Amino acid sequence: MFTRSTLLHLRIPFSLLLMPVYVFALGLSPNLNESRLLWSFLIIHLFLYPASNAYNSYFDKDESSIGLLKNPPPVKKELYWTALLFDGIAIVLGLIIVNISFAVLLFSYGLVSKAYSHPSIRLKKYPIIGWLTAGFFQGFFTFMMSYIGINQFGFENLWREPIWIAALLTSLMLWASYPMTQVYQHEEDKKHGDKTMSRLLGIRGTFFFAMFFFALSAIAFVVYFSVYSETRYAYGFVICLVPIILFFLYWFGLIWKDETQANYSNTMRLNFISALCLNGFFIWFFLETSHVLQR
Numbered sequence: 001m002f003t004r005s006t007l008l009h010l011r012i013p014f015s016l017l018l019m020p021v022y023v024f025a026l027g028l029s030p031n032l033n034e035s036r037l038l039w040s041f042l043i044i045h046l047f048l049y050p051a052s053n054a055y056n057s058y059f060d061k062d063e064s065s066i067g068l069l070k071n072p073p074p075v076k077k078e079l080y081w082t083a084l085l086f087d088g089i090a091i092v093l094g095l096i097i098v099n100i101s102f103a104v105l106l107f108s109y110g111l112v113s114k115a116y117s118h119p120s121i122r123l124k125k126y127p128i129i130g131w132l133t134a135g136f137f138q139g140f141f142t143f144m145m146s147y148i149g150i151n152q153f154g155f156e157n158l159w160r161e162p163i164w165i166a167a168l169l170t171s172l173m174l175w176a177s178y179p180m181t182q183v184y185q186h187e188e189d190k191k192h193g194d195k196t197m198s199r200l201l202g203i204r205g206t207f208f209f210a211m212f213f214f215a216l217s218a219i220a221f222v223v224y225f226s227v228y229s230e231t232r233y234a235y236g237f238v239i240c241l242v243p244i245i246l247f248f249l250y251w252f253g254l255i256w257k258d259e260t261q262a263n264y265s266n267t268m269r270l271n272f273i274s275a276l277c278l279n280g281f282f283i284w285f286f287l288e289t290s291h292v293l294q295r
Contacts, residue, residue, distance in 0.1 A: 005073040006082050009057040011066075015045035017275040021139060021170045023282035025146035027289050028166055031153070039097045040149030043090050044142070048106055051086035052113035054079050059117045062188055070264060094149065101154050105145040112137050124194050131197040134178050139171030162228045169220055176213030179206045180270060183262045203262045207252050214248075233285055240281035244274050 022044060026037070058079045062072050087110045095103035115121040116133060123130045144158050144167050151157070158164065182189065182198035183206045189196050198206045218241055225234040247270055254261035286292075 002082060003076060003078060005076055006054070006079050008069060008073055009054050009075060009079050010050040010082070010086070011053040011057075011069065012046065012050050014053060015049040016279070017271050018049060018138060018142075019045065020275065020278035020282050021142045022146045023279060023286060024166060024170060025143050026150055027282055027286035028163060029147060029150045029290075031151035032290060032292075033152070036098065036152060037150055039093065040102070040146065043093050043097075043106070043149065044146065047086045047090035047093070048109060051083045051090065051110065054083035054086065055114055056117040058083060059119060059122075060192065066185075098149050098152055099154070102145065102149045102152075105141070105148060109137060109141065109145065112141075122194070124196065125192075127195050127197045127200040130194075131175065131178060135171045135175035138178075139174040140167040143167035143170045165224060165228070169217065169224055172213065172217040172220055176210050176217050177274065180210050181267065182206075184264050184267050203255060203259045206262075207248075207255065211248075211252075229289070233288075236284065237281055240277045243277055244270070247273050 022041060058075050061075055066072055091103050091106050094106045112133065116123045123133050147158065147163060179198040179201060182196045183203060186199050189199055201209050221237050222234040225237060251266050251270065
């Protein structure tokens with residue numbers, strides 16, 4: 001039985017904030033199977049992501065707010081072993097239920113997430129390398145991993161142009177948003193010696209940086225849907241971004257006057273609005289492209 005501290009640090013609900021990448025891959029998947037879809041989703045969101053969260057929490061030992069934990073409890077050694085256990089479960093299930101390609105990608109994701117947090121490597125303390133690594137592996141890499149898990153494909157099926165471009169777009173969106181997740185943690189990161197991208201940019205600089213990459217990714221998504229799918233999805237994507245943009249601009253106005261507004265509460269609000277809008281759009285995209293409601 002896990003302790004309350006361990007269960008909280010797994011931060012399982014946080015997986016929902018990362019779900020748009022999986023659902024986008026689902027919307028482009030031609031080889032749907034209900035059982036495999038369910039298992040691939042659970043393997044990534046119930047085991048792989050929580051393992052990464054737990055491992056990161058164990059080595060960070062944060063005393064101030066982190067994603068979905070406003071007051072994180074002290075970590076215990078149990079958390080470390082739980083992170084490894086969840087990683088192992090994800091890999092074994094991926095191998096048994098899907099295939100070896102999926103298991104290899106799960107294992108690789110786990111290794112990188114450990115390199116991101118472990119003090120002997122700690123990619124997190126290098127602003128540009130950490131930013132590039134997080135955006136690539138939570139975006140492009142996870143999209144490809146999800147696509148293999150959903151479809152039971154091998155690596156040879158990943159390099160069709162609409163697939164690798166879609167995967168790259170998810171990284172572009174994450175490179176826009178990732179520094180925003182760090183904007184309230186400057187003091188805690190400074191205490192750990194982590195020079196994150198947001199600390200490098202400063203609070204206002206983080207907002208300008210996110211604005212640029214967000215606009216770039218939005219344009220790229222619109223072009224992608226117009227070229228590889230239907231124009232109505234491009235319009236739908238723009239509509240789904242409106243609440244995100246409005247809150248972002250509202251928050252930017254607040255921090256321009258008072259940088260203490262770059263806090264945990266506002267960061268979580270932006271995360272939830274983004275997750276709700278993007279998950280909603282990609283679920284609609286999947287339902288339309290798969291025609292599951294018409295079967």
